[in-house]
Amino acid sequence: MxxxxxxxxxxxxxxxxxxxxxxxxxxxxxxxxxxxxxxxxxxxxxxxxxxxxxxxxxxxxxxxxxxxxxxxxxxxxxxxxxxxxxxxxxxxxxxxxxPETPQERKEMLAGVNARIDDLQMVLNQTEDHRQRVLQAAAKTVRVWFIKVRKMKAIYHTLNLCNIDVTQKCLIAEVWCPVSDLDSIQFALRRGTEKSGSTVPSILHRMQTKQTPPTYNKTNKFTTGFQNIVDAYGIGTYREMNPAPYTIITFPFLFAVMFGDLGHGLLMTFAAIYLVVREKRLMAQKNDNEIFNMMFSGRYIILLMGIFSIYTGIIYNDCFSKSLNVFGSGWSVRPMFNPRVGGNWTADTLTGNTALQLDPAVNGVFNGPYPIGIDPIWNIAVNKLTFLNSFKMKMSVILGVIHMVFGVSLSLFNHLYFQKPLNIYLGFIPEIIFLCSLFGYLIVLIFYKWVAYDATMSKDAPSILITFINMFLFNYSDPTVKPLYKGQMILQSFLVILALACVPCMLIVKTLVLRRQYLWRKNLGAQNFGGITVSNGPTEDEAEIIQHDQLSQNAEEEPERCLLSPAFKAQEEEEFNFADMAVHQAIHTIEYCLGCISNTASYLRLWALSLAHAQLSEVLWTMVMHIGLSNRSIGGFVGVTIIFFFFAVLTIAILLIMEGLSAFLHALRLHWVEFQNKFYTGQGFKFLPFTFEGILTGKPED
Structure with missing residues (x-):
């Protein structure tokens, strides 16, 4: 082991x-x-x-x-x-x-906490101080903003000034209204006193050949109407301004197309709300573009609503229903019934859906309704036929009157600018041409209303056929009876007179302008600023005479001299006969054809009025009539629900969409059919230096 x-x-x-x-x-x-x-x-x-x-x-x-x-x-x-x-x-x-030892770590922790507390206290004090500084700055930031914007605008304007040869003062060349010269002089004097300057400010009125800008003084009521005119074009200096007349004609033509008492009341209440709360709404500064557009035109909407109430009373139309205030002028009691050989009975009235009321029978028609259209037409079968004829003729009458008024305003332009040639060969032929044809048409309409009663209405000839035959010189038709004696002679004379006005505008005016140019060129008998110069003086002597007269006129009437023909003659270009002939031909053809097309264009008053009435009636029949047909308790609840949809559709379709459509058509009637008769709109707007426009952020040119 x-x-x-x-x-x-x-x-x-x-x-x-x-x-x-x-x-x-x-x-x-x-x-x-x-x-x-x-x-x-x-x-x-x-x-x-x-x-x-x-x-x-x-x-x-x-x-x-x-x-x-x-x-x-x-x-x-x-x-x-x-x-x-x-x-x-x-x-x-x-x-x-x-630290490694606990005692040192405790001491270090205590020191860190003490530093944190100190830093937190410093941060709190800094935050409090910053809040106090910001709060104090917030109270004056608006003032600082205003001061900075004003100082920036002032220095920008000063940079536009010129320095004189002594390098000690500024020279500013500006446009200003003549009515404000005293105010400007007082402001300059006050500024000199407050600044402590020993050199006073000098205001000197200069003479210039430049065309001044156009300045139309407005307020919060007229601003909207002036913007309508300016959207077409800024008027030439001292040209007739159509804005004062637009204040009445624009809402009235709108109301003719939008005539309804109920819708007019809704529009008026909405405008009154904007007018009453205008200061609060202006302070809110809403960024909604549609709301700002409606708010800017609150006074236009107010007048449109008021005029719509008036035309609604004339049409007797309130939400497609008629108001029977004074009682109808028609009566069915004495009406003779040829079938039974006697008067109508209650069974006759209840057993027939349609009956004819003959105004020729005594006692059936007791006279016209006190104001507006009789309410019985609201239940008549031929209501549309009657309103068609009435509103169509009314549109033609209003249109021709509106055009005649526009042509008449051109006379004031010719008188102010001292253009007698435009009066004799422009205004007079134009007004004769318009009145001879379409003015005569209005006379025929009124004559037919007055001359033919209920018993003779069946034999009354058609105005349209009569007017067409007037141009064709057709008086041999046996089916067309004359309205009065001597009709053929008068109508032939009016047509010939109207045709004679065309060569005056087309040829004669061009030849006269050419003749005047040759007189000035050859120093013939010509008016130089009010002095008749014969063939005697030489060209140099004529220039001296002309210059002396211009200087004298400039001292007496400096504003008129800016636009006088004598001033413009110094820079007159070579006369071109071909160009002038073509220009005059275009103007003549445009005016003659425009009278026809513009008269037809005013029929939109008839068309939109009928469209608005029919659309309102359809909305009532298809929406509101459904709820009113049921008379039970469930019908009451149904009416409440249906009324909500009826109100929404009324506001969305009849007020907003139809109102916008009528607004645009009224705008077209003023721009094309009215203003082109006298208003060129080829100027540029006067934009003054104002702190209000600068602070509100409006662009300044």
């Missing part, structure tokens, strides 16, 4: 080495990689302990919120310490010093 010999060995001597540690903060997503790297590099000779920080911390570099974890690493020896620190630096960990 073999015995095993025991082995005796001696262990190595051990020395005690103090344990060290490192503490810091690292990103939470780097913890697994950081721990793996420590284990491999240090070969498992380190001990890592970590805990997540609940609240996210703010990165001082980027300002983003990040999630971090706090860690502590225990190790022995300086070699491991260096490795651990390098690994921490590689992973961008933040290390913090931490």
């Amino acid at each position: 073999r015995w095993r010999t025991p082995v005796y060995w001696r262990s190595r001597p051990l020395s005690w080495t103090p344990t060290r540690f490192v503490a810091g903060v690292i990103g939470r997503e780097r913890i697994p990689t950081f721990e793996r790297m420590l284990w491999r590099v240090c070969r498992g000779n380190v001990f890592l302990r970590q805990a997540d920080i609940e609240d996210p911390l703010e990165d001082p570099t980027t300002g983003d919120h990040v999630n971090k974890s706090v860690f502590i690493i225990f190790f022995q020896g300086d070699q491991l310490k260096n490795r651990v620190k390098k690994i921490c630096e590689g992973f961008r960990a933040t290390l913090y010093p931490c």
